[in-house]
Amino acid sequence: MLTVTNLEVCYGAISALRDVSFTIEAGRIVTLIxxxxxxxTTTLRTISGLLRAKRGSITFKGEEITKLPPHQIVARxxxxxxxGRMVFxxxxxxxxxxxxxYLQSDxxxxxxxxxxxxxxxxxxKERLTQAAGTLSGGEQQMLAIGRxxxxxxxxxxxxEPSLGIAPKLISTIFEKIVEINRVQGITILLVEQNANLxxxxxxxxxxxxxxxxxxxxxxxxxxxxxxxKAAYLGG
Amino acid sequence: MPKPHLYLLAALLAAFGLSYYSxxxxxxxxxxxxxxxxxxxxxxxxxxxxxxxxQFSLGHAGFMSVGAYLxxxxxxxxxxxxxxxxxxxxxxxxxxxxxxxVAGGLGAALAGLLVGVPSLRLKGDYLAxxxxxxxxxxxxxxxxxxxxxxxxxxNGIPAYTTIxxxxxxGALAVFTVTCLVNSTYGRGFLATKDDEIAxxxxxxxxxxxxxxxxxxxxxFAGAAGGLYGHFKMTITPTGFDFTxxxxxxxxxxxxxxxxxxxxxxxxxxxxxxxxxxRPIAEYRMILYSFLLIVLMISRPQGLFNFKFGRAKS
Numbered sequence: 319m320l321t322v323t324n325l326e327v328c329y330g331a332i333s334a335l336r337d338v339s340f341t342i343e344a345g346r347i348v349t350l351i352x353x354x355x356x357x358x359t360t361t362l363r364t365i366s367g368l369l370r371a372k373r374g375s376i377t378f379k380g381e382e383i384t385k386l387p388p389h390q391i392v393a394r395x396x397x398x399x400x401x402g403r404m405v406f407x408x409x410x411x412x413x414x415x416x417x418x419x420y421l422q423s424d425x426x427x428x429x430x431x432x433x434x435x436x437x438x439x440x441x442x443k444e445r446l447t448q449a450a451g452t453l454s455g456g457e458q459q460m461l462a463i464g465r466x467x468x469x470x471x472x473x474x475x476x477x478e479p480s481l482g483i484a485p486k487l488i489s490t491i492f493e494k495i496v497e498i499n500r501v502q503g504i505t506i507l508l509v510e511q512n513a514n515l516x517x518x519x520x521x522x523x524x525x526x527x528x529x530x531x532x533x534x535x536x537x538x539x540x541x542x543x544x545x546x547k548a549a550y551l552g553g
Numbered sequence: 554m555p556k557p558h559l560y561l562l563a564a565l566l567a568a569f570g571l572s573y574y575s576x577x578x579x580x581x582x583x584x585x586x587x588x589x590x591x592x593x594x595x596x597x598x599x600x601x602x603x604x605x606x607x608q609f610s611l612g613h614a615g616f617m618s619v620g621a622y623l624x625x626x627x628x629x630x631x632x633x634x635x636x637x638x639x640x641x642x643x644x645x646x647x648x649x650x651x652x653x654x655v656a657g658g659l660g661a662a663l664a665g666l667l668v669g670v671p672s673l674r675l676k677g678d679y680l681a682x683x684x685x686x687x688x689x690x691x692x693x694x695x696x697x698x699x700x701x702x703x704x705x706x707x708n709g710i711p712a713y714t715t716i717x718x719x720x721x722x723g724a725l726a727v728f729t730v731t732c733l734v735n736s737t738y739g740r741g742f743l744a745t746k747d748d749e750i751a752x753x754x755x756x757x758x759x760x761x762x763x764x765x766x767x768x769x770x771x772x773f774a775g776a777a778g779g780l781y782g783h784f785k786m787t788i789t790p791t792g793f794d795f796t797x798x799x800x801x802x803x804x805x806x807x808x809x810x811x812x813x814x815x816x817x818x819x820x821x822x823x824x825x826x827x828x829x830x831r832p833i834a835e836y837r838m839i840l841y842s843f844l845l846i847v848l849m850i851s852r853p854q855g856l857f858n859f860k861f862g863r864a865k866s
Contacts, residue, residue: 404750
């Protein structure tokens with residue numbers, strides 16, 4: 319579904335990604351793990367067009383999207399939930415969801431997606447008229463995911479959904495991520511610092527270290543990999 | 554949502570009614586009222602850029618001057634040819650003035666587009682500096698073009714500005730901004746301000762939103778410039794300098810960024826204040842500045858902003 323080939327990204331003179339290649343099969347949950355500054359967020363932002371690649375190519379559903387602007391990439395069904403629960407804090411929950419459907423024109427489909435978002439995150443329905451900035455961290459993350467689902471994604475990219483959220487809510491959110499994948503068949507690219515959690519819910523995994531992919535494989539295998547265990551899983 | 558349309562109609566009728574009885578009003582009050590109206594147009598249009606879209610522009614006086622010169626040019630140079638020797642009837646003058654204002658607005662909007670496209674990729678302070686530079690460049694150009702009167706400016710502009718035109722354009726500016734911001738499309742302005750990355754991630758073309766805000770804002774600044782020129786009957790480049798831009802920015806900040814009603818009230822207050830302080834003559838500007846400082850310290854969210862974030866529609 320998504321193929322990234324020899325991707326190279328620089329911030330000015332500093333190179334952030336070097337020769338990154340990976341593929342995501344339709345219907346899978348794929349995770350990209352790695353420490354701080356490994357290039358995980360950079361990878362996602364480049365795929366969604368927020369950053370420009372210096373070299374390499376990105377193809378989505380067989381189509382080259384490397385040089386497309388973000389809104390055209392979203393229109394093709396590739397939705398990005400940015401890091402740090404970036405909701406529109408001055409807009410209400412309802413309006414945030416409406417913004418998620420910005421590029422959708424099919425009213426019936428929008429209503430259907432809305433109902434689906436409420437079915438997985440009932441909390442959002444209770445807070446519909448509340449300004450998003452007044453929600454708790456976990457609720458904002460739910461809203462950010464819900465907003466992306468309103469865009470009718472084929473591939474959903476989640477950037478650190480566990481960041482700064484109460485542990486109890488983290489498990490709820492990850493359960494929902496698995497459910498979105500299983501029930502709706504939406505392919506998911508999950509970026510996480512919490513490697514344990516990420517390997518638990520995903521099918522395939524890539525390990526990113528200082529801008530390069532250093533390990534790849536089935537998540538179940540990587541969880542038992544002694545090297546990875548020592549580096550990321552705490553023994 | 555037909556409510557704003559009703560308000561617009563009511564405001565236009567009120568403008569018409571008021572101008573009908575304007576002969577009986579004290580000319581001084583009429584002048585102050587005209588000044589208030591022009592400032593409302595300027596502040597409300599700048600609020601679309603600085604308040605709702607979150608782009609800090611310091612070039613509003615520049616756009617105003619483009620409109621002022623252009624519309625004065627239309628009535629001064631084209632007017633005599635189109636209206637004939639006798640100067641035309643009230644109706645033909647009105648029609649000419651309307652087109653002069655629209656031309657001024659469109660010219661300013663074009664300037665907004667030319668400045669906006671290359672500079673709106675910049676953020677915060679950088680954008681403020683670019684727009685500030687633009688305003689100064691425009692001023693220097695007007696100052697040095699002989700054809701436009703140079704430093705002396707343009708004189709003898711016909712006094713076409715009546716309270717009707719000011720209120721009508723004021724109502725139109727408020728109506729346009731309100732409708733833009735409260736539409737589904739317009740939520741994009743607020744989203745761009747709230748979080749640009751998230752806005753792009755859900756598929757908004759944030760650059761286009763910024764440019765639209767800039768162009769619409771510039772249009773009304775240009776129209777306000779035209780009204781100003783035909784009100785004062787003379788325009789000079791120094792009338793549109795950096796201080797004028799700051800004055801408008803202060804109205805927006807004082808009213809509360811992204812709060813149209815608050816900005817209107819602030820425009821009224823800040824136009825009246827120097828008039829009320831007139832008796833204390835030379836201390837006036839000191840007190841004016843002092844009041845601004847006190848207001849900013851005590852109510853940084855804007856004088857008229859009572860709710861969290863944006864007022865409900």
